[in-house]
Amino acid sequence: MLVIPEILARDLVAIEEALEAVEQTFCAKARGLARNYPVVREVVGHADAVFGVKTGADNSVPFLGLKAGGYWPHNLPRGLTNHQSSTLLFDPDTGRASALVSANYLTGIRTGAASAIATKHLSRRDSESLGIIGTGTQSVYQLKATLTVRSIKTVHAWDPSPDNLAAFGKTVTDLGIAYRAHKNRADAVRLSDILVTVTPSTKALVERDWVMPGTHISAMGADTRGKQELDPQLVCAAALFVDEMAQSLTIGEFQHAYAQGLVDESSIRGSLGDVIAGTADGRKSVEEITIFDGTGVALQDLVVADLAVRRAIEKGLGFQVEF
Template sequence: MLIISEPLAQKLVSVEDAIEAVASTFAAMARGEARNYPVVREVVGHADAVYGVKAGGDVSAPFLGLKAGGYWPHNLGRGLSNHQSSTLLFDPDTGRASALVSANYLTGIRTGAASALATRALSREDASVLGIIGTGGQSLHQLRATMAVRRITKVHAWDMNPEMSARFARTLSEMGIDCAAEPTAEAVARAAGIIVTVTPSQQPILMRDWIRPGTHISAMGADTKGKQELDPALVAAARVFVDEAAQAVSIGDCQHAFSAGLIAQAQLTPLGAVLAGMAKGRQSETEITLFDGTGVALQDLVVADLAVRRARDSGLGVEVEY
């Protein structure tokens, strides 16, 4: 078995690499060549943690495996990231465990990659102002991924914690990026042509009336029953694209508009179908497009598989008998 550490994973896979890898497996999903298996997600009952297992396989690659981990909210006080996860890959031909990959960084860039793919496929090509709602650990991944697919000239950011949005703006300024820390989410929404939401909110923080015609939104925060970032009226008014429809209406932002009868599952277009040329993306300059990114196992597995292939090609990682 090959073991890939967190620092090595960061060296092996860039956000640009992740964008193309996730694109390939999303397209394979649309063609029926890749499948996500049922998700396990549970409250642990210890350390206020939430633990989950996501699994799947892509026969076109091929790869097979699972990612296990979750959210430990007290980790920052221990000098650790609150999100902790590991990916285990299996040989598709024999079922033998073949690699263990640290997945904290890879989870961040695969999430940014999915959002960026939606932005590349659905946003207006002339969109250059980015709004980021939620400036925690995922926000820089979202920024870097978006900048890989669109020429961003200005960023507007807001967080429920004003100190975090101010710190984010200072970080971007040090990177030479023009960023305004806004006092409200509404100010971000009214300024931006591309909006990324990445918060743990359980109530709407982005409202329909704030969104300009032609805006693209990537809603990346809702991945559990009860989470919500968007006004259901906004979801109903947009043309909605998803990583996986059944998951979007059960744990994504779509769950609220769906349960209210404002949208039907059949209305949701898989992003992979657009990437594979099987469905249309944006159809007008004024259309509001929405990507509800809930996060699927295949995103995790494809970037882990890429890391493993590169490590083996370069003689990196630690091989152990298993």
């Protein structure tokens, strides 16, 4: 078995490579060549943690495996990130475990990649302003991934933590981009052509009336029952896209509008993979509001882990162990 520790994973996969790989596996799923299997995601009842297991396979590559991990909200004082996860890959031909890959960094870039792919296919091409609701660790991945697909001139941000806003602002300005931190969420939303929400919120942070016509929204925070970032009235007023239908309606952003009877499966225009594959329409007009519900799927995790393994083998890196 090949073991890839966290410090090595960071050197093996760049955001641009992750974006290309995730886009390809989304397309493979739309064409029936890849599948996400049912997710296990539960509140642990210890340390306020949420733990989940995501599994899947892409026969076009091929790869097979699982990612296990979750959210431990008290980790920062311990010198650890709140999100902790690991990916286990199996040989598709024999079923033998073939690689164990630390997935903290890889989870960050695959989440940024999914959002950026949605932005690439669903936002207006002339979009120049990016709004970020939630400026924790994931916001940097979102920023850098978005910059690979759109020419962003100004970043607007909101976060309840002034320290988070300041740290994120330094990252933005170091890249030579104008930065505005907002005390009012509504101002950040109204001024954004592209809006990314990436928080652990359990109540709506973005209201319908704040969103301008033509805005694209990547809602990336909701991945557990009860999480919420968007007003259900906003959801039912927009063109809707998902990474995985079943997850979106049960643990994703659209769960709330679905539970209230405001949307159903027929309200979803398609998966992001369908748009990439050309089997579903993306944005239909410059005035349309589009929303991508990024719940996070196994295929994203597995494709970046598989890429890390391939790069490690090419470079003679990682640690081989008997298993």
